[in-house]
Structures are given as structure tokens and as C-alpha cells.
Amino acid sequence: MTQQLKGIGASPGLAIAKAIVLSTETYIPERSAVEQPELELQRFRNAVREAREEIERIRAAAEEKLGSEKAEIFEGHLLILEDPDLIDVIEDKIREEAVNAEYALYEVSQSFIETLSQMEDELLRERAADIRDICGRVMNRLRGIEGGDLSQLTDECIIIAEDLTPSDTAQLNLEAVRGFVTEIGSRTSHSAIMARSLDIPAIVGVGPDLRNIEAGALVVMDASEGILAVDPSPEELALFKEKKAKYDRRKAELAQWASRPTITADGQRIEIAANIGQLEDVQKALDNGAEGIGLFRTEFLYMGRSELPTEEEQFNSYKYVLEKMAGKPVVIRTLDIGGDKELPYLDLPKESNPFLGQRALRLCLERQDVFRTQLRALLRASRYGNLKIMFPMIAVLDELLEAKRILEEEKRQLTASGVEVSDSIEVGMMIEVPSAAISADIFAKEVDFFSIGTNDLIQYTMAADRMNETVSYLYQPCHPSILRLIRSVVEAARQEGKWVGVCGEMAGDLTAIPLLLGLGVQELSMSAGSILPARELVGQLSRNEWETLSGQSLAMRGQQEVQSFVQDHRRGV
Numbered sequence: 001m002t003q004q005l006k007g008i009g010a011s012p013g014l015a016i017a018k019a020i021v022l023s024t025e026t027y028i029p030e031r032s033a034v035e036q037p038e039l040e041l042q043r044f045r046n047a048v049r050e051a052r053e054e055i056e057r058i059r060a061a062a063e064e065k066l067g068s069e070k071a072e073i074f075e076g077h078l079l080i081l082e083d084p085d086l087i088d089v090i091e092d093k094i095r096e097e098a099v100n101a102e103y104a105l106y107e108v109s110q111s112f113i114e115t116l117s118q119m120e121d122e123l124l125r126e127r128a129a130d131i132r133d134i135c136g137r138v139m140n141r142l143r144g145i146e147g148g149d150l151s152q153l154t155d156e157c158i159i160i161a162e163d164l165t166p167s168d169t170a171q172l173n174l175e176a177v178r179g180f181v182t183e184i185g186s187r188t189s190h191s192a193i194m195a196r197s198l199d200i201p202a203i204v205g206v207g208p209d210l211r212n213i214e215a216g217a218l219v220v221m222d223a224s225e226g227i228l229a230v231d232p233s234p235e236e237l238a239l240f241k242e243k244k245a246k247y248d249r250r251k252a253e254l255a256q257w258a259s260r261p262t263i264t265a266d267g268q269r270i271e272i273a274a275n276i277g278q279l280e281d282v283q284k285a286l287d288n289g290a291e292g293i294g295l296f297r298t299e300f301l302y303m304g305r306s307e308l309p310t311e312e313e314q315f316n317s318y319k320y321v322l323e324k325m326a327g328k329p330v331v332i333r334t335l336d337i338g339g340d341k342e343l344p345y346l347d348l349p350k351e352s353n354p355f356l357g358q359r360a361l362r363l364c365l366e367r368q369d370v371f372r373t374q375l376r377a378l379l380r381a382s383r384y385g386n387l388k389i390m391f392p393m394i395a396v397l398d399e400l401l402e403a404k405r406i407l408e409e410e411k412r413q414l415t416a417s418g419v420e421v422s423d424s425i426e427v428g429m430m431i432e433v434p435s436a437a438i439s440a441d442i443f444a445k446e447v448d449f450f451s452i453g454t455n456d457l458i459q460y461t462m463a464a465d466r467m468n469e470t471v472s473y474l475y476q477p478c479h480p481s482i483l484r485l486i487r488s489v490v491e492a493a494r495q496e497g498k499w500v501g502v503c504g505e506m507a508g509d510l511t512a513i514p515l516l517l518g519l520g521v522q523e524l525s526m527s528a529g530s531i532l533p534a535r536e537l538v539g540q541l542s543r544n545e546w547e548t549l550s551g552q553s554l555a556m557r558g559q560q561e562v563q564s565f566v567q568d569h570r571r572g573v
Contacts, residue, residue, distance in 0.1 A: 002232050003213075005206050007181065009226035010192035012529065013201030014244040015158055015178035016237070019230075021215040022161040027139060029102035037098045041091055044101040047141035052081050054137060058171060080134045085306060086112060102142050109135035129189065133165035153177060158219050160210060169194040179203075179221050181228055183210045196284065196529070203228055254532040258289035262535050266542040270517065272535055273329070273525040275503060279317060282324045284528040289535065292329035294451065294525020295390075295503040296321060298374070299336050307345055308370060314377035322385025329386045331451060331501075331525070333430065334403075335374055336360040336392040346370075355465065360393030365402055375410045382422035389425060390451055395433045400446055430503075432456035437485040440492035450493055451525070454504025458482055476559040477506040483515060483562070484554055490520040501525055510537055511566050517543050518550030 034040045059074035080086065086108065093104040109131055116128035150159070150171045159172075159180035169191045172180075177200065185192060185204030195202035201223035213219065213230055220229040220240050224247070229236065262270045273294030274285035285293065301309050301317055309317075322330050337343050338359020346367075351357035364371035378389055391403045404427060414421055428449035431437050437457065440450065454477055459465060461481060464474035476482065486502075493500045501523030506512045508526030513534060516524065526534060549569055553562045 002236060003230040005209055005228045005230070007203040007206035007226045007228065008185075008187055009202075009223045010185065010187050010189070010204045011195035011198075011200060011202035012224040013179065013199070014220075014222050014224065014240070014247050015201045016218070016220045016240060016244070017156045017158045017178045019160045019213050019215060019217045019219045020153065020157040021213060022159060022164075027106075027143070029100065029106050029139075031103045032100045034094075034098055034100055037095045040094050040099075040101050043142065044091065044094060044105070044138075047101070047138045048081055048087065050141045051134065051137040052078060054141075055081075055134075061171065077130060077134055080131060081138075083306075086131070102139060105135060105139055105142070129163060129165065129185075133168075136165075150177070158221060160213050160219070162210075163189075164191040169198070172198070172200070174198060174200065179223060181206060181210065181219075181221060183207060254536060257532045257535045257539075258287070260289070260535065260539075262291065262538050264517065264538055264541055264543045266544050268543045270538055270543075271329075271501075271523040272531055272538070273331070273501070273523060274528045274531065275525050276321075276528075279320055281528065282321055285531075286324070288528045288531040290328075290528065290531055292331070292386075292523075292525075293321065293325060294329075294331050294501055294507075294523055296330065296332040297336065298333060302335065302337065302343055305345075308343075308373070311373045311377045311380075314374060315380050318378055318381035318387075319384045322381055322387060325385055327386055329388055331388045331390050331428070331503075332378060333390045333392050334361065334378075335364055335370065338363055338393075355459075361391050361399055361403060362393060365399065365406075368406065372406060372410055375407050376414060379407075379411055379414055379421045379425075380419060382425050383420050387422060387425050388428060388449065390428045390430060390449075392430045392453070393432055393456075394429050394443075395435050397439070397442060397446070400429055400443060404446070431489050432460065434461050434485065437489050440489040441495065444492045444496040444498050447498065449499045449501065450489055451501045451503045451523075452486060452489060452521075454482070454502060454506035457485065457504070458506075461485065477504075477509060477512050478515065478553075478562045478566070479559045480554050480556050480562065483519065483550070486516070486521070487519050487550075487554065494520065499523065508534055510534070511563055513537055514541055514546050514566055514570065515550045515553060515562070517541055518546030518548070520547075 055074055055077050090104050090108045093099065093108060094101055097104070112131050113128045116131070150168055150173065153173045153176045156176055156178055158178050161180065162183045163185055164180055164182055179201035180195070181203045182191070183206055187204070189204065192202055192204055201221055203221055203223050203226050206228065217230055218232065220232050220237070221227070222243070232240065262272045264270060271291045273292040274281070274288070274290035275295040275297070276282060276285060276293055277297040277300040282293070301314060318332060336359070338354055338357060348358070358366060378387065381387065389407065391400065394400050407427065411421055426448035428447045428451060429436070429443060430453045431440065431450050432453040434457070436443060444450070458475055458477055462474040462476065464471040490500050499522045500520070502516055502521050503525040507516070507524040508530030510533060513524065517538065524534060553565055556562050556565065
């Protein structure tokens with residue numbers, strides 16, 4: 001009987017093949033005393049050195065297969081092997097307790113993994129997987145075991161595993177591996193990111209039921225829907241093959257839009273940009289025809305580490321993105337920490353409602369040392385491309401004016417010290433707080449552009465936490481109240497000759513795009529995978545027609561009525 005499992009579609013696509021099940025057994029070493037701790041220390045250091053050499057070989061292979069951006073993941077792995085917070089603690093345990101290296105490595109690494117796994121922040125939880133991967137390699141070297149080489153797989157297969165490490169993913173033989181499915185993980189885990197880069201289907205977070213799949217079972221995965229079917233019937237198999245053929249044809253059709261400009265059916269130009277959070281996202285944005293970066297979430301440079309990034313580290317990251325985009329606009333958002341994103345090393349006080357607390361620009365104005373470091377890095381990088389700086393989470397004018405004052409102060413100091421800074425940097429702000437949307441006419445006199453962060457704007461307007469499943473029905477991007485706020489922002493900007501973009505999830509929503517187009521939004525920024533369907537849709541729409549239709553939607557009673565209205569008109573009703 002067919003078994004069907006549901007997970008998170010981490011990398012789209014459809015595949016059918018026999019299952020290869022990777023072992024999930026964890027080696028737990030026994031504690032044993034050693035008579036010569038210094039010799040045991042040397043054995044541990046040799047294992048670390050051999051693991052480092054192995055990772056360097058994997059990095060070289062990944063660079064050849066994926067490019068230097070993706071191979072940067074392994075730079076982080078190498079840094080873990082040099083992290084004194086981990087390595088020195090293991091060595092101290094061997095030396096002070098006179099215990100075997102395997103036991104010391106297991107005890108210390110498990111402590112790190114358990115701590116990180118319990119963090120609310122998703123990126124910090126994913127760092128636990130990196131430490132498990134690295135320490136597993138060192139453990140194998142201590143035990144004299146060679147790591148499994150997934151590059152040697154030759155038969156068509158779908159990998160079933162508790163998790164795949166970045167090094168596992170980088171070694172996949174793409175001639176054989178049709179996709180992978182994991183028990184744990186998220187869309188932002190390293191393995192998911194690399195799967196999207198490799199363009200192979202991936203489903204993650206299926207849960208413990210995945211353990212019931214036997215090696216050799218025929219499995220069908222629809223990673224676009226996050227569905228895995230085990231031992232399908234002949235009828236189900238035939239339907240799936242038909243669906244896969246249709247998917248492949250559709251993918252080929254969309255590919256033609258990557259090199260085309262975004263122009264409406266009535267000849268009006270719209271810019272479709274990409275949202276990115278990591279350096280490796282830039283190439284995928286370009287591959288999908290992004291006309292710019294509409295949102296660089298810089299907080300990811302600060303997360304998954306034990307200390308603040310230096311000015312030089314940030315400068316190099318911003319410079320890389322600007323150079324890679326080769327003159328295309330790059331909107332970089334200043335640090336947006338708080339809410340669901342924490343930095344444990346800042347030791348901020350716990351808040352009963354962090355989404356309404358000291359977050360984003362509010363925190364930066366309080367911690368000007370952190371803010372000024374980031375602004376200097378941005379200003380120094382500005383001469384390498386088309387930089388636009390954007391401030392998040394502004395509620396009142398004084399916050400914007402203070403942020404601009406600090407930016408100008410840092411710019412003057414850099415220029416006075418002989419550092420070249422671009423003289424054409426646009427400065428904008430996000431519209432996420434209803435007070436900012438309502439007062440957009442006042443803010444428009446002080447900025448060069450607005451970017452509407454619909455994710456937060458919707459939750460604050462509806463007074464409904466978008467992370468809370470019990471009130472998730474109130475997350476309604478096409479509700480007339482949201483559309484009215486967007487219209488008022490666009491009209492306020494138009495009066496001052498300023499442009500407006502949308503960088504929340506709404507920007508890539510195929511139902512919302514006609515409305516945003518009609519309301520006068522000039523830039524849509526979305527995940528790279530949404531760009532081609534969005535560009536195709538824009539090419540079918542008349543902006544002039546949707547100006548009238550969007551106006552009609554503002555008078556409707558609710559989201560469902562608006563959505564039906566849009567769908568009917570898209571079908572030509």
C-alpha cells in the first residue's frame with residue numbers, strides 16, 4: 001500500500017528512483033583513562049589535521065562543481081576546526097581529566113550541539129549541524145574510519161537520511177542522485193541551499209516516519225509540494241510521470257524569461273529584484289535574471305557566530321555583492337535584529353513582546369557602536385557598485401533623521417581621512433509600521449525611496465503574530481486595508497518624485513502582483529525562484545488596466561473577494 005509523507009519543499013522538482021538509506025547510528029564512545037595525556041593530545045591534533053585536509057579536498061571539489069560562492073560554506077567548517085571555544089575545551093578535557101580523545105570530543109561537541117539546537121534562531125540551530133558534521137569527521141579519523149563518499153554512487157537513487165551535511169551535499173554524484181529527503185532541516189539549512197544551487201529536488205523536515213522507508217523501495221518525490229510517496233501503485237506512477245513531464249516543460253518555458261527585461265503588456269517597465277541573505281544567494285539571483293538586489297538582509301552576517309563581524313568582514317561582503325551585481329542596484333538593509341532573530345552574544349534583555357520591542361533601527365540607535373561599524377563598511381564599499389542604503393522598522397520621523405545624521409557623520413569622517421565614498425548613494429526606509437505608512441507624505445520628503453516590508457506591515461496592521469498558527473488566518477496580504485496603505489504610500493512618494501518597491505513575500509505572490517502593479521509599485525523584490533514566473537506574469541498584464549481594477553479592489557469587503565476578483569480577471573472574465 002502506498003505510504004505518503006509530507007515535509008518542507010526545500011528545492012523544487014520531481015523525481016522517481018529507488019531509495020538509498022543512509023545510516024543514522026551515532027557512535028557514543030566510552031570513557032577511558034590514558035596514562036600519557038600529551039600523546040593523546042597529539043593523536044587528537046593529528047585527527048583534526050587530517051579532517052582539515054579532507055575538508056579542503058571537498059572544498060576544492062565544491063568550488064569546481066558549484067563555484068567559489070558555494071564553496072565558502074567550507075571556509076566556515078575550517079574555522080570551526082580553529083575555534084578555541086571548541087578545540088581548546090576538548091584539549092583541556094583530555095589534558096586535565098586524562099581521558100581518551102574520542103570521549104572528550106564527544107562530550108564537548110554534544111554540549112555545543114545541544115545548546116545550539118535549543119536556540120530559537122533557525123540559523124543558530126543549523127550551526128549545530130555544522131559542528132556535528134565537523135566533529136564527526138574528526139571522530140572518524142580518531143577511529144580510523146574513512147568517511148562515506150556519496151560521489152561514488154552510480155545507480156539512479158533518491159537519498160533518504162536523518163540529515164545531509166553540506167559536505168555530503170557537495171559530494172553528490174548528480175549523474176546518479178535524483179534528489180534527497182531528510183528527517184530534519186529547513187528551507188534555510190546549508191544542505192537545502194546547496195540543493196537549490198545544484199538544482200536537484202530536496203524535501204526536508206519530514207519527521208521520524210521517514211525511518212520506516214526501507215533501502216531499495218521505489219520512492220516518488222514532489223519537492224514542489226513537499227510530498228514523498230513510497231511504493232506507488234502503477235496508476236499513481238503513471239500520473240506522476242505525466243506530472244513530471246509537464247513540470248519539465250514548464251521549467252524550460254520559464255527559462256527563456258531569465259534574459260528578458262520586465263515589461264508590461266502595455267510597454268511599461270517594472271524592476272524585478274531578488275531578496276538575499278547570504279553571499280551564495282547572489283549567483284542564483286543572477287541566474288534567474290534578477291535586475292537588482294531589492295533586499296540584502298545583512299543580519300545573516302551577524303548570526304551563527306560568537307561575536308560581531310568586524311568592519312573589514314562586512315566591507316568585504318558588501319563589496320562582493322556590489323561587484324557581482326556589476327552596476328545593478330543593490331538595496332542593503334541595515335541590521336534588523338530582534339523579533340524572531342536574536343544575537344546571543346549581544347546579551348540583550350529578554351522582552352515579553354520582542355516584535356514590538358527594541359529591534360532593528362531602534363536597537364542600532366541604542367547601540368551606535370554596532371550601527372556605525374556597519375555604516376562605515378557600507379560607505380567604504382559604495383564605490384564598487386550601485387549601493388542603496390535602507391533603514392528598517394521606522395515608526396516616527398525622529399528615528400529616520402537620527403539615522404541619517406549618523407550616516408552623514410560617518411561619511412564626513414571617512415571622506416576627511418581620504419577614503420573614497422560614492423556621492424550617489426540613495427538612502428531609503430522600509431515601510432513596515434502602520435504609523436510610517438500613514439505618515440508617508442512626511443517621510444517621503446526625507447528619503448530617496450520606500451520599500452514596503454509587507455510581512456511585518458501585515459502583522460502589525462492586523463495585530464496578528466504571523467508565527468502564531470492560531471491567528472494565521474489574519475495574515476492577509478490582499479485585504480483591502482493593506483492595499484489602501486500601499487496606495488497611500490505610493491501616492492505620497494509620487495508627490496515627491498520618489499520610487500516605491502515591495503520586498504515582502506507579497507512581491508512574489510502571483511495573485512498580489514497585478515494589484516501591486518496597478519497601485520503604482522515600481523519595483524518587486526522576491527526570492528530568486530519566484531522571479532521567472534513573476535516576470536512572465538507581468539508581461540501578460542496591462543498596467544493601465546490594473547490601475548482601474550486595483551482601485552475597484554480597495555472598496556471590497558475582504559481578502560477572499562479581492563482574490564476571486566483578481567483570478568477572474570486574470571482568466572479574462
